[in-house]
Amino acid sequence: xxxxxxxxxxxxxxxxxxxxxxxxxxxxxxxxxxxxxxxxxxxxxxxxxxxxxxxxxxxxxxxxxxxxxxxxxxxxxxxxxxxxxxxxxxxxxxxxxxxxxxxxxxxxxxxxxxxxxxxxxxxxxxxxxxxxxxxxxxxxxxxxxxxxxxxxxxxxxxxxxxxxxxxxxxxxxxxxxxxxxxxxxxxxxxxxxxxxxxxxxxxxxxxxxxxxxxxxxxxxxxxxxxxxxxxxxxxxxxxxxxxxxxxxxxxxxxxxxxxxxxxxxxxxxxxxxxxxxxxxxxxxxxxxxxxxxxxxxxxxxxxxxxxxxxxxxxxxxxxxxxxx
Amino acid sequence: xxxxxxxxxxxxxxxxxxxxxxxxxxxxxxxxxxxxxxxxxxxxxxxxxxxxxxxxxxxxxxxxxxxxxxxxxxxxxxxxxxxxxxxxxxxxxxxxxxxxxxxxxxxxxxxxxxxxxxxxxxxxxxxxxxxxxxxxxxxxxxxxxxxxxxxxxxxxxxxxxxxxxxxxxxxxxxxxxxxxxxxxxxxxxxxxxxxxxxxxxxxxxxxxxxxxxxxxxxxxxxxxxxxxxxxxxxxxxxxxxxxxxxxxxxxxxxxxxxxxxxxxxxxxxxxxxxxxxxxxxxxxxxxxxxxxxxxxxxxxxxxxxxxxxxxxxxxxxxxxxxxxxxxxxxxxxxxxxxxxxxxxxxxxxxxxxxxxxxxxxxxxxxxxxxxxxxxxxxxxxxxxxxxxxxxxxxxxxxxxxxxxxxxxxxxxxxxxxxxxxxxxxxxxxxxxxxxxxxxxxxxxxxxxxxxxxxxx
Numbered sequence: 001x002x003x004x005x006x007x008x009x010x011x012x013x014x015x016x017x018x019x020x021x022x023x024x025x026x027x028x029x030x031x032x033x034x035x036x037x038x039x040x041x042x043x044x045x046x047x048x049x050x051x052x053x054x055x056x057x058x059x060x061x062x063x064x065x066x067x068x069x070x071x072x073x074x075x076x077x078x079x080x081x082x083x084x085x086x087x088x089x090x091x092x093x094x095x096x097x098x099x100x101x102x103x104x105x106x107x108x109x110x111x112x113x114x115x116x117x118x119x120x121x122x123x124x125x126x127x128x129x130x131x132x133x134x135x136x137x138x139x140x141x142x143x144x145x146x147x148x149x150x151x152x153x154x155x156x157x158x159x160x161x162x163x164x165x166x167x168x169x170x171x172x173x174x175x176x177x178x179x180x181x182x183x184x185x186x187x188x189x190x191x192x193x194x195x196x197x198x199x200x201x202x203x204x205x206x207x208x209x210x211x212x213x214x215x216x217x218x219x220x221x222x223x224x225x226x227x228x229x230x231x232x233x234x235x236x237x238x239x240x241x242x243x244x245x246x247x248x249x250x251x252x253x254x255x256x257x258x259x260x261x262x263x264x265x266x267x268x269x270x271x272x273x274x275x276x277x278x279x280x281x282x283x284x285x286x287x288x289x290x291x292x293x294x295x296x297x298x299x300x301x302x303x304x305x306x307x308x309x310x311x312x313x314x315x316x317x318x319x320x321x322x323x324x
Numbered sequence: 325x326x327x328x329x330x331x332x333x334x335x336x337x338x339x340x341x342x343x344x345x346x347x348x349x350x351x352x353x354x355x356x357x358x359x360x361x362x363x364x365x366x367x368x369x370x371x372x373x374x375x376x377x378x379x380x381x382x383x384x385x386x387x388x389x390x391x392x393x394x395x396x397x398x399x400x401x402x403x404x405x406x407x408x409x410x411x412x413x414x415x416x417x418x419x420x421x422x423x424x425x426x427x428x429x430x431x432x433x434x435x436x437x438x439x440x441x442x443x444x445x446x447x448x449x450x451x452x453x454x455x456x457x458x459x460x461x462x463x464x465x466x467x468x469x470x471x472x473x474x475x476x477x478x479x480x481x482x483x484x485x486x487x488x489x490x491x492x493x494x495x496x497x498x499x500x501x502x503x504x505x506x507x508x509x510x511x512x513x514x515x516x517x518x519x520x521x522x523x524x525x526x527x528x529x530x531x532x533x534x535x536x537x538x539x540x541x542x543x544x545x546x547x548x549x550x551x552x553x554x555x556x557x558x559x560x561x562x563x564x565x566x567x568x569x570x571x572x573x574x575x576x577x578x579x580x581x582x583x584x585x586x587x588x589x590x591x592x593x594x595x596x597x598x599x600x601x602x603x604x605x606x607x608x609x610x611x612x613x614x615x616x617x618x619x620x621x622x623x624x625x626x627x628x629x630x631x632x633x634x635x636x637x638x639x640x641x642x643x644x645x646x647x648x649x650x651x652x653x654x655x656x657x658x659x660x661x662x663x664x665x666x667x668x669x670x671x672x673x674x675x676x677x678x679x680x681x682x683x684x685x686x687x688x689x690x691x692x693x694x695x696x697x698x699x700x701x702x703x704x705x706x707x708x709x710x711x712x713x714x715x716x717x718x719x720x721x722x723x724x725x726x727x728x729x730x731x732x733x734x735x736x737x738x739x740x741x742x743x744x745x746x747x748x749x750x751x752x753x754x755x756x757x758x759x760x761x762x763x764x765x766x767x768x769x770x771x772x773x774x775x776x777x778x779x780x
Contacts, residue, residue, distance in 0.1 A: 020656070020684060021685075022656055022683040022684055022685075023683060023684075023685050023686055024681070024683050024686055024720075025686075025720075174717070177614075178681075178720055180610070180614070181610035181613070181679065181681045182610070182681050182683060182720065183683055184608055184609035184610050184645075184655065184656045184657065184681075184683060185609055186609070186654075186655060186656060187654055187655065217614075239687070241690060241691065241694050241726070242691070242694075243691060243694040243695040243698055244691065244692070244695040244698070244699075245695075245698065246695055246698060246699045247698065247699060247700065248699050248700055249664065249667060249668060249699055249700075249701065251699065252664060252692065252695055252696075252699045253661075253664050255695075256660055256661070256664070256688065256691075256692060259688075259691075260684075260685065260688075263685055
């Protein structure tokens with residue numbers, strides 16, 4: 001399988017391997033395994049801490065580790081009871097021992113008083129339909145900048161039309177969290193290619209398996225899971241059950257394997273049919289030899305981290321206009 | 325593997341899941357129960373096994389009523405003394421644990437269908453005359469008791485005995501003894517109450533106490549199983565609780581030793597199977613779960629594996645995903661290939677113990693199962709859901725609707741799961757295994773419950 005043309009630079013991706021696709025409902029995941037398991041980076045849940053929220057729209061993250069760089073995952077956010085939930089519009093580097101204030105964070109819960117407390121807690125990645133707008137609004141200091149987009153998303157789900165993201169993430173949590181069971185993280189997995197229906201929905205690459213393990217649930221449940229849940233709500237799963245024509249066990253095994261190869265071929269076709277992109281690339285930040293770049297194309301956008309032509313982190317997602 | 329086939333396994337499942345009332349209308353119609361034919365055919369096939377099914381705690385209350393009716397309605401002609409004895413014991417247990425009004429409904433239904441075998445008469449008379457709340461019942465249900473007694477004794481005999489006991493007529497001791505007194509434990513009580521039933525113009529003085537007579541027995545009967553209100557990782561049975569601690573990293577000789585002990589103890593009271601059982605054990609990444617449920621689904625499935633190892637003469641285990649002992653949850657869920665793997669060795673029955681999340685590929689298991697008859701495979705395959713609580717939402721966790729489904733979340737559920745699995749393996753000595761197991765269980769329940777109906 002070839003997704004080289006989707007990565008907007010001349011990276012050497014020959015070291016990446018793909019696993020067998022997994023599918024549940026409308027969501028398909030192609031596991032990615034990177035041979036360069038870079039351990040210089042701290043994982044986002046155990047390594048990054050929400051240290052404080054100072055006024056609406058200002059969220060401070062810290063990397064309390066003595067060594068190890070943190071790459072804040074693109075569009076990470078936190079939810080707490082009785083405090084206004086916040087999310088980031090961009091990724092960032094946070095060195096060991098450093099605190100970083102994001103003054104362009106966005107509130108994802110309109111009309112809720114209180115600030116998030118600094119403590120260990122689970123994080124989410126913004127739902128896929130919000131990511132394009134959130135990325136465009138990076139750098140803009142306006143805590144209410146995403147409320148309209150959240151309202152529209154809530155409306156799509158038939159929920160009250162207001163800028164409260166927790167209406168989806170908390171109330172639908174029981175359904176959304178099943179995605180981490182419906183699709184399973186594999187040992188040593190460092191990334192994943194996501195499809196919704198037959199369309200490429202995102203490419204997520206982490207610098208290490210430990211990093212991706214902590215990113216997996218926020219990604220599959222809250223980012224891509226929300227988009228898949230929207231597709232699944234009208235889906236009628238009533239396909240006729242056609243048995244294999246095998247007349248013995250051996251033939252049955254062969255026919256099962258054949259059907260699986262056909263499905264893998266189908267996933268390959270989905271990838272091949274993804275239109276090639278012309279990306280605009282914009283450097284956001286440097287950390288020693290690391291570069292954080294923003295890429296924007298017609299159908300896809302996102303951010304990635306590279307080091308001398310070597311891809312370390314990527315979060316590229318499909319724009320809503322492409323998926324719908 | 326058609327779940328609608330009238331097999332013993334399906335009948336047992338029906339007894340566990342269907343609780344439609346046994347209806348006796350006020351007209352002269354016989355009782356109405358939609359599954360009458362099913363009960364009748366199971367009784368005909370093996371009356372002893374049929375009677376023993378009443379011992380299982382998990383069958384529905386209205387099904388017990390049906391069993392009691394069937395046992396009392398049908399003839400025992402041609403049965404050995406041993407079988408008659410078992411039927412008698414099952415009847416006595418049912419009479420003690422069923423609500424007295426339900427028992428009286430059964431008696432009235434027996435009258436409607438004119439069932440008056442000796443064992444029927446005996447059961448009715450012993451129940452009424454020796455009921456712990458006879459006075460109260462006589463006061464509250466006077467017309468019903470008269471109907472039941474007159475059916476059992478005959479109208480003239482019942483009235484004659486009543487008159488003799490109230491000394492309105494000349495007492496014929498032999499007559500009284502033959503018809504009434506030989507069933508009676510407390511002669512004085514019956515001497516007083518039987519005439520009372522036939523006294524004109526008496527008012528109801530009872531307060532319904534008789535309706536509680538079965539409570540002490542049902543409570544004992546039903547409380548044999550632990551069912552915590554708040555479910556945690558460690559109150560779902562000792563085996564899985566210990567496994568959860570092992571999975572959490574608390575590996576120690578003490579825990580290992582305790583685990584072996586709990587498995588031994590838990591397996592001891594479970595049925596045995598002499599055939600060949602294949603277990604597909606799902607140890608994929610999803611079986612780890614997370615939060616308070618972490619490792620719970622997998623631990624209970626591994627607990628099932630451990631007791632199967634003790635009770636199956638020939639067990640083959642095929643693990644999906646992770647490996648090790650106990651297997652670490654890892655990898656994706658390819659149930660279809662694992663099923664094909666175990667079918668190679670021609671087991672009598674296959675159990676798939678899983679959390680129900682199939683992702684390589686969704687629908688493969690269902691399609692393979694659908695293809696098995698065409699491929700010449702008739703082996704029964706059973707889908708066994710490993711859950712955290714009894715009320716888990718399985719909507720997205722039923723990847724093969726064409727398989728019979730069993731569920732378990734607590735160690736106490738293993739008895740039902742094992743029985744169902746063993747019964748699925750038709751013709752492999754399953755009914756012998758069930759008979760042996762249920763007879764032992766009956767003896768145990770009789771000791772624990774000590775029903776008043778068995779005291780002579």
